[in-house]
Amino acid sequence: MKTENPIQIAVLGLGYVGCVTAACLASLGHRVLGIDRDERKVHQVRNGRAPFYEPGLEELVRDNVAAGRLAASSAADGIGAADVALVCVGTPSEKNGNLGLVQLRRAVEEIAARLPQRSKPLIVAIRSTVFPGTCEELVQPAFANHAGVRIVSNPEFLREGSAVHDFFDPSLMVVGSDSPEAARAVAALYAPIGIEPCLVSLRTAEMIKYACNAFHAVKISFANEVGALCEKLDMDAHEVMTTLCADVKLNLSPAYLKPGFAFGGSCLPKDLRALVYRTGRLDLKLPLLESAMPSNDQHLKRALEAVLDLPAQRLGVIGLAFKEDTDDLRESPVVTLLEQLIGKGRDVRVFDPRIRLDAIYGTNRNYILETIPHIGRLLTASLDQVLEWADYLLLAQKQDAATMERIHATGLPLIGLVNGAFHSVIAGPAASHAAS
Numbered sequence: 001m002k003t004e005n006p007i008q009i010a011v012l013g014l015g016y017v018g019c020v021t022a023a024c025l026a027s028l029g030h031r032v033l034g035i036d037r038d039e040r041k042v043h044q045v046r047n048g049r050a051p052f053y054e055p056g057l058e059e060l061v062r063d064n065v066a067a068g069r070l071a072a073s074s075a076a077d078g079i080g081a082a083d084v085a086l087v088c089v090g091t092p093s094e095k096n097g098n099l100g101l102v103q104l105r106r107a108v109e110e111i112a113a114r115l116p117q118r119s120k121p122l123i124v125a126i127r128s129t130v131f132p133g134t135c136e137e138l139v140q141p142a143f144a145n146h147a148g149v150r151i152v153s154n155p156e157f158l159r160e161g162s163a164v165h166d167f168f169d170p171s172l173m174v175v176g177s178d179s180p181e182a183a184r185a186v187a188a189l190y191a192p193i194g195i196e197p198c199l200v201s202l203r204t205a206e207m208i209k210y211a212c213n214a215f216h217a218v219k220i221s222f223a224n225e226v227g228a229l230c231e232k233l234d235m236d237a238h239e240v241m242t243t244l245c246a247d248v249k250l251n252l253s254p255a256y257l258k259p260g261f262a263f264g265g266s267c268l269p270k271d272l273r274a275l276v277y278r279t280g281r282l283d284l285k286l287p288l289l290e291s292a293m294p295s296n297d298q299h300l301k302r303a304l305e306a307v308l309d310l311p312a313q314r315l316g317v318i319g320l321a322f323k324e325d326t327d328d329l330r331e332s333p334v335v336t337l338l339e340q341l342i343g344k345g346r347d348v349r350v351f352d353p354r355i356r357l358d359a360i361y362g363t364n365r366n367y368i369l370e371t372i373p374h375i376g377r378l379l380t381a382s383l384d385q386v387l388e389w390a391d392y393l394l395l396a397q398k399q400d401a402a403t404m405e406r407i408h409a410t411g412l413p414l415i416g417l418v419n420g421a422f423h424s425v426i427a428g429p430a431a432s433h434a435a436s
Contacts, residue, residue, distance in 0.1 A: 001168075001192045002029035009033070009189070010082035012107045014041040014072065016163065016266070016328065017127060017156050018088030019050065020057060024167040026064035028192050033071050033078040038362065045072035053327040053354050056164035076110040080117050084186065086154070087111075088127045092266075097273035099131055101138060108142045121148040123182050125175075127156050129213075129267070131274055132206040150182035153205035157212065160265065161325030172212070173197040176205025210271055214289055217268040219256040221295040227259025228302060261396065261417040262300040262333035264322035269293065269331050300333050303417055304340050307394060310415060313347060316390025318383070318407070319397025320352035327354045329368045334396045339372055350378045351386045352397070387412070 006029045011022040014036040022034040022045075036042055041051040048062035064070035071078075079085055089103035104126075111124060124143065126135055135151050143149040153176040158166045173195045177183040180199070187197035200208070223241055230237035237259045245254035263269070276290050307315070322332035329335055341348055357365075357376055368375055380386050383403065386393075387410050395416040399407070407414065 003189075003192050005188070006030050007083045007189060008081055010035060010076075010079045010085045012036075012076070012079075012085060012087045012110070013089035013103070013128075014038070014045060014051060015088065015090060016052065016054070016160055017158060018086075019045065019052070019061070020054060020158055020163045020167060021086060021088055021127060021156065023050075023057060023060040023064055023070060024164065025189060026067075026070035027060055028190070029069070030189065031069055032064075033073060033082070035073055035076050035078060037074060039074050042072045042074045045070070054163050055161065055325055060164065076114060079111055079114045079122075082122065083120070084123045084125060084189065085111050086125050086127050088156075090266075091128050091130060091270075093270045093273050097277035099129075099134075099270070099274050101130070101134070104128055104130065104134075105138065108139055112142045112146070115143070115146050115149070118148070121150070122146075123150050123152055123185055125152040125154040125186050127154050129155065129209050129271060130206055131278055132203045132210070134206060135202050150177065150179045151202065152177040152179075152182050152186045153202050154186050155205060155209035157209075160328050161323055168193055170195050172208075174200060174205050174208050176200045176202045176208075178202055210275060213267055213271040214275060214292070216256050217263055217272050217292050217296075218288060220260070220263045220268075221292045221299070223257050223259050224262070224299045225295060228299070230259075261303065262296045264331040264333045264336075265328060266330045269296075296333075300336060303333075304337055307337070307341065307415065308344060308346075310392055310413075312390075312392035312413075314389055314391045315341070315346055315348050315394055316386035316392065316412075317348055317350045317394045317396055318352075318386065318399065318403075319395065320350050320355050320379075321397070324397040324399070325354065327352075327356075329355070331367075335368065335371050337396070338378070342372070342374075348378055349380050349386050349389055350375075351380045351383050353383070355379065 009025055009030050009032045011018050011032060011034045014022065014034045018034065022032045026032040034045055044051040045061055045065065048065040050057040050061050061070065087104065087107050089107050091099045091101060091104060094100045124139065126139060135153055140151050155174055157170060157172050170193065173190060175183045175187045175197050183199045187199065226240060227237035230240055241257055241259060244251055245257050272289065272293050279286050317338065320332065320334050321327055321329055338348060338350065357379055383406065390412060393407065393412050393414045395414060395418060398418050
């Protein structure tokens with residue numbers, strides 16, 4: 001699955017989106033240079049290593065570096081040879097909920113600074129999540145004096161834990177621009193994947209990303225609130241939601257529509273805050289979207305109350321990242337839960353198969369150390385250490401069948417957060433369905 005027309009691409013930012021994008025585009029046959037100010041990320045990629053855990057990414061980086069299709073640099077000089085510059089830098093939340101655009105401004109300035117040395121046209125594609133109007137208000141003015149630059153919005157729809165799979169089998173491909181030619185050129189980068197792109201306007205592309213993430217967050221909150229009501233009414237929440245999802249004509253997709261734990265991560269909370277902040281400045285009330293974060297907070301509070309009610313002296317927690325199959329700890333509801341439990345004097349130990357504290361750095365490490373500075377003494381190196389130490393287990397992430405068998409074999413009491421019904425069961429063969 002290789003492109004017939006390989007393109008020279010510069011990817012600015014080698015985080016969760018940028019590194020996956022760079023490695024996957026290189027595997028399609030393009031020549032890709034990943035650019036990041038973080039020397040550690042650059043060093044990892046140059047040596048054929050992924051700078052973070054993501055299933056399938058390590059192999060892609062290794063193979064494409066070896067093949068000469070993927071390179072990395074801490075300097076932006078390589079932009080000079082690129083046909084397309086994909087901007088994949090972070091846009092984290094500010095304290096007031098607005099998006100932080102410092103990294104985006106810096107990336108745009110670095111691109112603009114290299115333009116005088118160029119003789120060929122350049123497409124600047126913004127893959128970072130930005131509020132509608134950002135490309136017109138921030139990106140386009142930086143290139144106002146450069147006639148050969150075209151601006152495109154190419155939002156990503158990659159889920160951490162399945163990002164490589166999502167790249168090659170995407171749910172949606174959106175490319176927006178005021179230049180139809182530039183939009184088609186960016187869409188052509190992904191031609192070997194075989195998905196029909198949605199070619200839209202610049203602002204529409206930016207808004208589609210927000211609409212999708214807001215919908216995902218609302219779906220999770222909706223399912224969790226239905227689950228909470230069903231539990232009060234002594235009903236099977238999964239039977240209710242499974243039946244609801246059987247209506248594929250009106251109730252859309254079953255994705256996210258499963259009662260479970262609170263949402264977290266680097267996307268949904270950040271994007272909801274930005275929507276609420278910006279719509280508030282427009283004197284526009286959107287009660288459902290405004291209620292999604294408080295609803296999520298209430299769901300987390302219900303989980304905390306259920307855990308505090310446990311007669312546990314030693315509580316073993318399985319899962320720390322915001323979801324399984326990622327090492328991203330940013331805004332993980334498990335981290336918030338642990339913070340509250342520790343504050344209430346609970347004795348806790350944690351195991352997550354994807355978390356190694358010595359391998360976490362940057363924003364991810366800062367977040368966990370600021371939130372739970374003593375996390376080092378809570379983390380265990382193996383599942384067996386938790387199972388031997390604990391007198392109660394808290395399942396905060398979905399686990400594979402083999403892990404669940406080991407958990408059930410202990411006979412320890414277990415409370416599962418992943419099924420949305422925060423009640424205790426005894427870990428054993430008969431409890432397998434209820435706890436997993």
